[in-house]
Amino acid sequence: MAPPRILLCGDVLGRLNLLFKRVSTVNKSNGPFDALLCVGQFFSDSPDRLEEISDYIDGPSSIPLPTYFIGDYGIGAFKILSVASKDPSNLGFKTDGLKICHNLFWLKGSGKFPLLGLSIAYLSGRHSSDDQPIGVYCEDDIDALRALAEEPGIVDLFLTNEWPSEILNRADTSDAPPGVSNPSGSDPVISQLAAEIKPRYHIAGTKGVFYAREPYSNDGAVHVTRFLGLAPVGNKDKQKFIHAISPTPASTMPAAELCMKPPNTTLSPYTVSEKTDNNTGATKRISNSTSDEQYWRFDVSKRQRKGNGDGERLCFKFTSTGSCSREEKCNFRHDIDAREQYLKGGCFDFINKGKCERGSACSFQHGEEGDGLSQKRTRSKIGGDTSATDGSQRKHCWFCLSSPNVESHLILSIGENCYCALAKGPLVEDHVLIVPVDHCPNTLSLAPEAETELHRYKSALKTYFKNQGKAVVYYEWLFKHGLSMHANLQAIPVPISRASDVRSHFILAAKKSGFEFEVVHPSRRSSESRNLLRSKFDEKSSFFYAELPEGTILSYSVEDKEKFPVQFGREVLASLLNVPDRADWRNCKLSKEDETQMAEHFKKRFEEFDPTR
Structure with missing residues (x-):
């Protein structure tokens, strides 16, 4: 098959008429092209072009070929993208773009997706300290790209709005246009991501100039990277804002072709290298960062x-x-x-x-306590962080109901010793957590009266789900002594038709991860099974267990320094339910309004089963 033909574009700035007129002309004279990728600010920088954007979204103007953009900021961006985010067709995990209208797609946050055989990675938004809902990238977006960089395979195109701050180092800049060396529009974070992702092409906008850097080699990779900075649409200096490429996907290229380096290839601008002092002969360490x-x-x-x-x-x-x-x-x-x-x-x-520059705007945990319903890496949190107290700067636990920032709209039922709440970023509908009211590290350490109420909640949920034609899987992480987390027991419904497959999925996943579960068979009484689990958890190592629909309990003690999948239980069930894209709770986040509606709906259906009533 012929390689895909791609058009690249710099900052659009809302000038859609001019852009698509030019695209149509290029497509007619040199096409056909398969897609248009836009970097830099996509939306207008003045109110007078809002009607122009509306003509494409609502009516009569049309977009000539599939167009993807990452510059989700500018006048009109918030209103248009907020509407798109709530569209039912755009809900869930969509790394290949949220549809704005026919042939227009918003690449939100960060991610990687296949396009015409090419592997495309992107970082949407720009660097900013402002706590904005769109238009800026966050630590989650960076972390996601860092994880993708460690996956096998070569990224063909990496799209960013801002330039990497060190891109000119080791390149011959004599022919570089004015403004290239200006630090404005550059971001060191982009440099570090580019160094790790090692794309074959890195495309950026924002600086207002066109610049095609000499290709550079990558540490630990055989291929070179070509950087392209594109000018804004309709710029006064008439610099190039449209550029065409036709790259063969790396996944189909012969190894010999992939390894080829042009004669003008330079070293990576992001590498720390050695340099010998001509006067002393001593070797110095120099950094281009x-x-x-x-x-x-x-x-x-x-x-x-x-x-x-x-x-x-x-x-x-x-x-x-x-x-x-x-x-x-x-x-x-x-x-x-x-x-x-x-x-x-x-x-x-x-x-x-011991401190975080984002302060209260940071959505990660500050302190040692509180594994909540919406934490950023493993589970969900039920409350936000609060002020630090005493010298250790500890913050209130996210699960403790006394937290002033507890997200009470997620709470479904409160008993004397335990309560139920919807998980934030749920794997499936009615994904519930059972949480002790008192701060304790795990449910195996509960007092007898709390243990009794925990069983009542489990029994009620089992009956509730059975009434819907579903079974329920419970699992819990227990952390070693010294990590004072607040216990929470995950309860995830599965269709009864898949209940018999749960055990085999867990055991197969364990085998692939290099460990083996200990099995507690369902012939034991529940209390006896729980006592056996208590005997296995010595608090010196972390511990994972899952209670399956038929009563079987699978458990595993995680040794120190062992790499154990921290979202193991959720990943297994996501695979079982054929929703692998929901294995990470961050892909399933909902608005507070949607969360409130889900909680109220659950409470109405659960009312007749609620043990507190």
């Missing part, structure tokens, strides 16, 4: 710092992934306890420095 003081925050595996691994700073690579390619040579700390705290939703900045 303009953000050395903050580089550790994003990826310390590719950067050197003075001192050794006993210093105060944590290795982000190890903390986030459980491994670091530099191993004992890494100059940052590899701390197991910090990793576990991070995996439970802890803010890396807070863990690492």
Whole structure:
């Protein structure tokens, strides 16, 4: 098959008539082209073009070919994109674009998707400290791209609005147009992501100029990267704002062709390299990064710092992934306890420095407590963070009902010792958590009266789901001594027709992950099974168990330094229910209005089964 033909465009700035007139002309004379990818600000920078945008979204104007954009900011952006976000066809996890109208798609947040055989990665929005719902990227978006960078396969195109801040280093800039070296419109975070993703093409806008950099080689990869900066549509200097490429997808290229390096290939602008002093002959370490003081925050595996691994700073690579390619040579700390705290939703900045610049705007956990219904990495949180108290800067637990920021709209039923709440970012409808009222680390440590009420809730939910033709799976994480989390028991319904498949899915997933469950058979009474689980949990290691519809309990004790999938239970059930894109709760977030409506609907249906009534 012939390689796809792609048009690339810089900042549109709401000038859709001019853009699509030019696209139609190019498509007629040099086409046909398959898609248009837009970077930089897509929406208008003045109110006088709002009607122009409306003509394409609501009526009579048409878009000549599939168009994807990431510059989700500018006048009119919030109104238009908010409507699109609530469209039922755009709900759920959609990395390939939310449909705005025919042939127009918004690449929201960050992600990777296939397009005409090409692998496309993108970071939507721009860098900003403002807490805005759209138009800026957040830590979640960065983390998602970092995870994608570790997946197998080569990214063909990487789309960002802003330029990487070090792109000119080691390149011959004699022919670069004015404005290229201006730091405005550049972002060091983009540099670090580009260094990790290693795309074949990196496309950016925002700077207001066209610039095609010499290709550069990538550390740890055989292929080169070509960077293209595009000018705005209709710019006064008549710089190039449309550029055509026809890349063969890396997945279909012969290895010899993929390895080819043009004669003008330079070293990567993001690499720390050695340079010999001509006067002394000594070897110096030089860095091209303009953000050395903050580089550790994003990826310390590719950067050197003075001192050794006993210093105060944590290795982000190890903390986030459980491994670091530099191993004992890494100059940052590899701390197991910090990793576990991070995996439970802890803010890396807070863990690492004891403070977070985002403050109350940060949606990660600040402090040691509170694994809530909506945490950013493993589970959901029921409340936000609160002010730090005493020298340790601890914050109120997200699950404790006394928290001033508790998201009470998610609570379904409150008993004397336990309560039920809807999970934030639910895997499926009626995804429920059973939570002790008192702060305790796990449900196996409950007092007898609380244990009794827990069983009443479990029994009520089982009957409730059975009435709907569903069974229920319970699972829980228990964390080792010293991590004072607030217990929560996940309750996820599955169709009765799939109930008999749950066990095989868990066991197969365990096998693929390199471990084996201990099985407690359903012939035992529930209380006896729980007592057996208590005997297996020694508080020296983390512990996972799942209670299956027929009563079988699967359990596993996680050894220190063992890489265990932190969302294991949810991932298994997402696979069973054929919704793999919902395995990460962040892909399933809803508005507060939708959450409230779901909770009220559940309470009405659950009322006759509620043990507190």
